[in-house]
Amino acid sequence: MKEFTIIPVAKIKNGYKEKFGIPRQSGLAPQVKSEIIFEKDFRDENLIRDIEQYSHLWLIWGFTENNGEWSPTVRPPKLGGNKRVGVFATRSPYRPNSLGLSVVKLEEIRKSEDGRILVVSGADLLNGTPIFDIKPYLPYVDAIPEANGGFSEEFKNDILKVSIPDEIKNKLNSEDINEITSILELNPKPQYQSDEERIYGLSYKNFEIKFRCSEKEITVIEIE
Amino acid sequence: MKEFTIIPVAKIKNGYKEKFGIPRQSGLAPQVKSEIIFEKDFRDENLIRDIEQYSHLWLIWGFTENNGEWSPTVRPPKLGGNKRVGVFATRSPYRPNSLGLSVVKLEEIRKSEDGRILVVSGADLLNGTPIFDIKPYLPYVDAIPEANGGFSEEFKNDILKVSIPDEIKNKLNSEDINEITSILELNPKPQYQSDEERIYGLSYKNFEIKFRCSEKEITVIEIE
Numbered sequence: 506m507k508e509f510t511i512i513p514v515a516k517i518k519n520g521y522k523e524k525f526g527i528p529r530q531s532g533l534a535p536q537v538k539s540e541i542i543f544e545k546d547f548r549d550e551n552l553i554r555d556i557e558q559y560s561h562l563w564l565i566w567g568f569t570e571n572n573g574e575w576s577p578t579v580r581p582p583k584l585g586g587n588k589r590v591g592v593f594a595t596r597s598p599y600r601p602n603s604l605g606l607s608v609v610k611l612e613e614i615r616k617s618e619d620g621r622i623l624v625v626s627g628a629d630l631l632n633g634t635p636i637f638d639i640k641p642y643l644p645y646v647d648a649i650p651e652a653n654g655g656f657s658e659e660f661k662n663d664i665l666k667v668s669i670p671d672e673i674k675n676k677l678n679s680e681d682i683n684e685i686t687s688i689l690e691l692n693p694k695p696q697y698q699s700d701e702e703r704i705y706g707l708s709y710k711n712f713e714i715k716f717r718c719s720e721k722e723i724t725v726i727e728i729e
Numbered sequence: 730m731k732e733f734t735i736i737p738v739a740k741i742k743n744g745y746k747e748k749f750g751i752p753r754q755s756g757l758a759p760q761v762k763s764e765i766i767f768e769k770d771f772r773d774e775n776l777i778r779d780i781e782q783y784s785h786l787w788l789i790w791g792f793t794e795n796n797g798e799w800s801p802t803v804r805p806p807k808l809g810g811n812k813r814v815g816v817f818a819t820r821s822p823y824r825p826n827s828l829g830l831s832v833v834k835l836e837e838i839r840k841s842e843d844g845r846i847l848v849v850s851g852a853d854l855l856n857g858t859p860i861f862d863i864k865p866y867l868p869y870v871d872a873i874p875e876a877n878g879g880f881s882e883e884f885k886n887d888i889l890k891v892s893i894p895d896e897i898k899n900k901l902n903s904e905d906i907n908e909i910t911s912i913l914e915l916n917p918k919p920q921y922q923s924d925e926e927r928i929y930g931l932s933y934k935n936f937e938i939k940f941r942c943s944e945k946e947i948t949v950i951e952i953e
Contacts, residue, residue, distance in 0.1 A: 508734050509791055509859070511826040530870040547825065551801040554815035558879030565789060565828055567733055577775040591778035593738075593863040601771065602735040604789055604862045606830070608871060635733070638828045639817040642876050646754040647832060650872040655782030655865060 513635035520710035531607035548620035561642035568598040737859035744934035755831035765847040772844035785866035
């Protein structure tokens with residue numbers, strides 16, 4: 506079968522140090538900022554000329570955590586991990602070609618020693634993820650609010666209350682508190698886990714966050 | 730630089746026999762149907778289990794007409810072919826990695842001797858184009874109607890009147906007339922061409938379509 510070769514044009518830099526805790530889709534944690542840093546061969550400023558006219562961008566990128574493994578059916582975590590659906594009926598990472606697709610909000614274009622970087626929000630990419638393409642989001646073709654979202658629809662408002670004790674909050678700046686809250690409220694723990702006493706650990710930026718999770722609420726125990 | 734290898738999981742089959750006349754984005758000619766035919770290694774029905782729960786699908790595919798050529802800036806035809814913008818600020822085919830992104834409507838899943846095929850509408854892919862990934866469209870993350878569409882916004886309703894003389898219509902079935910009309914009304918001719926006497930030729934399905942084009946109207950002269 507004919508093979509095609511693609512190369513990263515950029516990589517993402519953000520606080521998502523591990524897969525656990527990354528929102529399951531883009532846009533769900535809009536408080537979280539990421540930087541798109543172009544690879545050396547793609548730092549010519551002309552490549553992004555006029556990109557600031559667009560508020561949102563598509564990223565086509567590579568899942569790197571799955572080592573290329575995939576299976577014909579997957580068990581979406583949102584369905585409790587029991588029901589199997591076809592891989593092409595999901596956005597699962599465990600798919601042929603390991604390609605990811607995410608829409609992000611373009612916040613700023615910043616000069617840096619690595620050339621111009623795009624500061625975006627809402628990305629659901631692990632730190633260091635290779636990006637193969639960046640395209641403008643065209644609402645007149647890409648926005649189809651009336652589309653039928655299948656089984657994913659039922660879970661879109663699954664937001665938990667997040668409690669962070671004052672003595673922990675006082676050690677953090679407000680941006681970090683906002684980002685951590687927006688990640689935890691999406692309920693990162695596996696759906697099949699229901700032990701309210703269990704302590705989960707999540708790495709974000711340079712923080713190690715420990716928390717418990719009940720049906721409606723996440724309680725932070727420690728952030729180091 | 731690290732290279733990644735991707736392989737086609739499917740290819741598209743439709744009436745777009747040449748680049749000229751293909752709508753510039755997906756969804757613009759919703760009357761046009763295409764078939765997604767899976768490659769032999771991806772014909773296991775499990776791969777598309779429950780996909781019918783979604784009304785729309787994303788296709789990530791490969792531009793094959795450009796021979797991998799790209800340039801840092803491109804001149805979008807919609808801007809008259811004069812203004813240069815960065816390749817990442819356009820959906821131009823002439824881009825690094827030659828990846829295309831299109832949303833299509835899932836019309837039907839059909840059994841065939843090539844396994845199950847997905848019948849979709851609104852595709853803007855040339856016949857035979859390799860498809861690398863198929864993902865469900867998730868309106869709660871993918872639909873951002875309020876996104877700012879930059880310079881593409883101004884041109885979204887650029888629809889022409891299409892006149893097909895009765896003696897030509899009488900030789901065609903209504904489906905073909907609808908498809909041909911929906912392609913021509915999008916004004917396939919280059920924006921910088923303004924010669925109203927010029928006759929353009931377009932291949933679609935097994936038809937050779939000849940037409941003239943004024944500022945507001947397309948007049949079909951011959952369909953063979």
